[in-house]
Amino acid sequence: MADSSDHSEDMDVDTLVAQGSELVDAILRRTPLAEIQSLIEAGAPVWYQDDEGTSPLHAAAYVEDDALVRILIDEGAVWNAVDNLHNTAGDIALSLNNEKCYTIIRDAGIRSEMLLTLLSKRASAASSPMSLILRATDTTPAGSTDAFLSTRLEYTTDEHGQDICLVKVADDEEVGVMMGWERGIMQETVRRLCLDHENLGEGLKVLNVGFGLGIIDGLFQSLPTKPSLHVIIEPHPDVLAHMRAQGWYEKPGVKILEGKWQDFVESEELLCVGGFDVVYTDTFSEDYSALHRFFEHVPDLLAGPESRFGFFNGLGATSGLHRLLFEDLHLADVGIDVEWSDVDVFEGDTDRWGKTREYFAMRTYRLPTGRMRAF
Ligand SMILES: C[S@@+](CC[C@H](N)C(=O)[O-])C[C@H]1O[C@@H](n2cnc3c(N)ncnc32)[C@H](O)[C@@H]1O
Structure with a gap:
């Protein structure tokens, strides 16, 4: 039987x-x-x-x-x-x-x-199956904010003379927090977020999360009309020291909030602004669930349907396009529609990482630009 x-x-x-x-x-x-x-x-x-x-x-x-x-x-x-x-x-x-x-x-x-x-x-469950898929398990300074914030950073240049900002994650391994060759991505991001923005002429109100090499902040400052307000959130003491040495604390219209975005996202400092024209985020050592949490605050940070939202699309954190689906999905969920455009990051340079860990391996960077969905 x-x-x-x-x-x-x-x-x-x-x-x-x-x-x-x-x-x-x-x-x-x-x-x-x-x-x-x-x-x-x-x-x-x-x-x-x-x-x-x-x-x-x-x-x-x-x-x-x-x-x-x-x-x-x-x-x-x-x-x-x-x-x-x-x-x-x-x-x-x-x-x-x-x-x-x-x-x-x-x-x-x-x-x-x-x-x-x-x-x-x-069921009062702590997490959905999706967050299990997306949660990073890296406890080194590349994957844990606490470890990252207590590790020294080094500002230096690579073999091509490009600026880089590095963190040591193990005795024999360094990870680039930001690499100079990513400038092209930042340029295209600023072009899409700002250049045809209807409020550009009166000076945009800009919020940037994560200073790094200050590439995107430098680009915001170089817009045809300087931002009327330029808020930067940055927690790392070495980055803050670097910003101070470069005179960022004295720039008119620039306001530096020392801490993590989590410390400020619901604070008066941000909410009393009455909404930003442009919000950009590019942090380090955070996993996808942190970005997902940030997405949920974006509608409260933006001024209205003409405002734009951008973020560094960390393709390397999971597997390429797979992550785009979640990003798109979770932004649609909070009422933000995303347009994707391609930026060629290869430019014929085969050794752009030097001795640092590669954080995305694709030739094409898929650049997201989000806007509030008009109802
Ligand atoms: C990749 S870099 C940003 C690069 C920047 N977009 C540029 O154009 O140079 C990441 C920055 O985010 C900062 N950061 C890490 N965790 C953060 C958090 N929770 N809130 C705000 N900034 C954070 C890091 O200290 C670092 O300066």
Whole structure:
């Protein structure tokens, strides 16, 4: 008896695997929708993933079939299943610039995230499965704010003469807090956040979180009209000393808040401003959940629909595009729409990291610019 039931369970699993594999193949072969629907109706599992981690949803994203993406989501496909390269179907849609497929998957994510939040509140759970995926476990100065703030920083130059700011994370390893070659990213960020801003002529009210090399703050100061208010939040004592030595404390319109953004984000100093035209954040040693928490404050910090929000998109912290999906999703959740644009960070230089740890490995940086959604 036991033998035969075990055998039939094996049979069931084998059948499901065969059906799942047939479904993925059929989608990748662009089989007509009606036939794919018949496979699903016959019991092919939409949650199946093959040896490479490809699910029917990944396959539908690859062939850019938005009608099928919608059907699979409605049938219960797992929106955030990752393949062996750590990409979700949403990452694939995004990398193919297929906005329709991406939006359907993202919206499924928002729905399930809202449900998870509700469930976790009900169950008083400390964290949702998503925060488990995204939480960093690094306790070195690169991954722990407390360790970072009590470690000395060094301002120096790399072999190409570019400014760098380094922190030692182990006897034989240094991590760049900020590298001079990231200037191109900061330039493009400021261009997108400020240059066509309707309040530029009267001097923008700017909030920047994290000074680093001061590249973006220098660029804000070089706008055609200087900011009418330029608030910088910075906690690291060595960075603050560097700012003092460079005269940042004396610059008109500049206000330096010594501490972490967490210390000020709900304070009078920020909230009495009446809203910033531009908010930018680029911190160090914080994981994605911290950025996610910052996102939740952004609507209160911005002046209105014409205001802009930017952040350093730390691609290296998880796996490339995978993280973009969460960023987009969580910003949509707080009413901010993001536009992504590409910045080429490679510029023919193969050794831009020197001896420091690489924090993103892609040639193209996906630069986010957020705005409050108009209702
Ligand atoms: C990558 S650098 C910023 C680089 C800057 N965007 C530039 O253009 O040079 C990160 C900075 O964030 C600061 N930082 C780290 N944790 C922070 C926090 N919780 N709040 C504010 N700043 C923080 C670090 O001390 C460091 O100066």
